[in-house]
Amino acid sequence: xxxxxxxxxxxxxxxxxxxxxxxxxxxxxxxxxxxxxxxxxxxxxxxxxxxxxxxxxxxxxxxxxxxxxxxxxxxxxxxxxxxxxxxxxxxxxxxxxxxxxxxxxxxxxxxxxxx
Amino acid sequence: xxxxxxxxxxxxxxxxxxxxxxxxxxxxxxxxxxxxxxxxxxxxxxxxxxxxxxxxxxxxxxxxxxxxxxxxxxxxxxxxxxxxxxxxxxxxxxxxxxxxxxxxxxxxxxxxxx
Numbered sequence: 001x002x003x004x005x006x007x008x009x010x011x012x013x014x015x016x017x018x019x020x021x022x023x024x025x026x027x028x029x030x031x032x033x034x035x036x037x038x039x040x041x042x043x044x045x046x047x048x049x050x051x052x053x054x055x056x057x058x059x060x061x062x063x064x065x066x067x068x069x070x071x072x073x074x075x076x077x078x079x080x081x082x083x084x085x086x087x088x089x090x091x092x093x094x095x096x097x098x099x100x101x102x103x104x105x106x107x108x109x110x111x112x113x114x115x
Numbered sequence: 116x117x118x119x120x121x122x123x124x125x126x127x128x129x130x131x132x133x134x135x136x137x138x139x140x141x142x143x144x145x146x147x148x149x150x151x152x153x154x155x156x157x158x159x160x161x162x163x164x165x166x167x168x169x170x171x172x173x174x175x176x177x178x179x180x181x182x183x184x185x186x187x188x189x190x191x192x193x194x195x196x197x198x199x200x201x202x203x204x205x206x207x208x209x210x211x212x213x214x215x216x217x218x219x220x221x222x223x224x225x226x227x228x229x
Contacts (some may be wrong), residue, residue: 004158042119043159054214069210080122090160101147101166104217106158 003025004107006092008084012113018080021110025073025094026064033104034067034077035091043091048100049075087114117142119208121220124139128196136191136223138206148189148229149217150180159205166191176200196227 013019025032030051035043046065048055053070060067063084069075079086079110089111100104120142122138140146147166157184163174170182182193189206206220 007160040221042207042221044219045216048216072167093158101164103161104159105161105165106151108156108158111156 004092004094004105006090006107006110008110009108010111010113012115014115015084016081018078019082019112020076020078021090021092021112023092023107025074025075025092026105029094029096029105030072031095031098031102032069032075033093034075034096035093037089037091037109039088046077051104052105055098075080082112082114084114087112117208117210117218118218119206119218119220121204121206121223123223124221125226127149127226127228129200131195134191134193134196134225134227136204136206136225138191138215139175139187140189140206140208141187142208142210144198144210144229148182149179149209150174150178150189150191151205151207151219153203153205153222155202162191162204196225198227198229201225201227 007022032049034046037043046060047057047067049069052069067077089109091109095102095104095107120139149164150162153159163172165172165184173179178193203222205222207217209217
């Protein structure tokens with residue numbers, strides 16, 4: 001089974017620029033997550049989708065971050081404008097459904113560096 | 116509120132020796148508990164989970180974890196460490212009755228010395 005695909009793997013931008021990340025989950029997985037992993041920390045959930053609806057976006061900085069999953073499959077995460085503190089690895093994960101015992105399967109992430 | 120503590124930033128162990136990576140948790144209800152491993156420049160890989168039942172859970176690559184409700188711990192163990200086990204290990208918790216969010220610890224870097 002193909003895993004979670006993310007692109008790009010690396011991105012370098014200057015502060016105040018915009019950037020977008022793309023994620024394609026495992027086929028058939030209804031639930032999709034975006035995490036932010038700052039160096040030396042564990043992943044922090046930004047947003048969770050169930051199909052194309054948002055389940056939880058309480059930790060998403062909505063003044064600059066946005067995400068969508070229009071057709072319930074692929075998802076994009078955007079940052080506009082970027083700040084220095086946004087430097088991190090952005091991980092996408094998916095699970096078969098929303099449920100406490102469902103393991104999440106992660107992509108390799110996009111490493112974002114803000115200059 | 117849910118939280119996870121991994122008290123050791125770094126664990127070193129000699130190849131062939133048993134290893135333990137510690138994790139304690141705090142949730143308001145009964146927990147689902149997970150261990151993930153992260154290799155350099157890769158995403159997290161699922162190792163094992165505790166849902167209910169037997170306190171000793173077996174997972175991938177020979178790893179196992181012991182759930183201890185009274186000590187609110189879920190330590191990761193392996194009887195004989197391999198150099199290839201060197202990686203970053205994350206413990207995560209989810210409250211069965213609350214939010215679906217996974218809360219991750221800050222990670223423990225395991226180094227297996229040849």
